Every structure is written in structure tokens, then in C-alpha cells.
Amino acid sequence: MRTNGxxxxxxxxxxGCLEIEGRDxxxxxxxxxPGGARQWDWNETGTSHDPGIQPADVExxxxxxxxxxxxxxxxxxxxxxxxxxxxxxxxxxxxTHVLQTEQAVQRYNELQEAQESVGGxxxxxx
Numbered sequence: 001m002r003t004n005g006x007x008x009x010x011x012x013x014x015x016g017c018l019e020i021e022g023r024d025x026x027x028x029x030x031x032x033x034p035g036g037a038r039q040w041d042w043n044e045t046g047t048s049h050d051p052g053i054q055p056a057d058v059e060x061x062x063x064x065x066x067x068x069x070x071x072x073x074x075x076x077x078x079x080x081x082x083x084x085x086x087x088x089x090x091x092x093x094x095x096t097h098v099l100q101t102e103q104a105v106q107r108y109n110e111l112q113e114a115q116e117s118v119g120g121x122x123x124x125x126x
Contacts, residue, residue: 005035007066007112007119013105015075018124031057032108033064033119040121049126052080055088057121066119068095068111072104078126 012019018027020037029040045056053071061069069089073079077100089096097107111118
């Protein structure tokens with residue numbers, strides 16, 4: 001069930017470039033959620049490749065009504081995911097997919113096309 005609008009569709013992914021339908025400029029890293037998309041600025045939460053995606057990084061996705069979350073680990077899977085992040089999503093009963101970026105984009109788009117309330121964090125490099 002969508003509570004805050006449709007999740008945006010990803011139209012293209014390549015190294016350093018994530019294009020979203022309806023957006024004029026591509027993103028390097030992006031947060032996508034029901035009703036919108038924005039640049040994912042790691043500095044907001046102090047995220048780095050290690051220890052990786054933090055609970056604070058995914059909170060915004062849940063606040064926008066995501067019931068399924070896709071987390072991309074980068075093109076070469078260098079971005080980690082903190083265990084606390086997965087625990088938080090599990091406790092919130094949120095279906096979670098952790099994949100290499102191109103696989104994550106494919107899974108995200110499948111869920112988006114199936115009209116799921118999907119959110120995602122996408123890292124388009126390493």
C-alpha cells in the first residue's frame with residue numbers, strides 16, 4: 001500500500017550516474033522513496049564504506065512509507081551495511097534486499113513496477 005505517492009523509477013545506472021524518471025540531473029548516490037528522490041549525502045549521518053549504511057540512513061525511507069527497502073552495496077560491493085541497520089529493518093517488519101548496485105536497481109525497479117511501496121539507497125561507484 002502506498003501512503004505517500006509512487007516510488008520513482010530508475011531509468012539508467014552507470015558508474016557515478018543514477019538517472020531517475022522526472023529528474024533533470026542524475027545522482028551519484030540517491031535516496032528513493034514513495035513520493036520522491038534526493039541526493040544521498042553521506043555526510044548527513046557520517047556514513048562511510050566501513051562500517052557502512054547506518055540506521056539513520058534508512059529512517060527517511062521508512063518515514064516516507066517504504067514497506068520494502070533495497071540497499072545497494074556499490075558497483076564492486078565495497079559499501080557495507082551495519083548489522084544494526086538490518087536489525088532495525090527486521091524489527092520494523094520491512095522486507096529488505098541487500099545487493100550489488102546494478103542488481104539492486106533491477107530489483108528496485110521490479111518492486112516499483114509491481115506498485116510496492118519501495119524505498120532504496122543507491123551507491124553508484126565502488
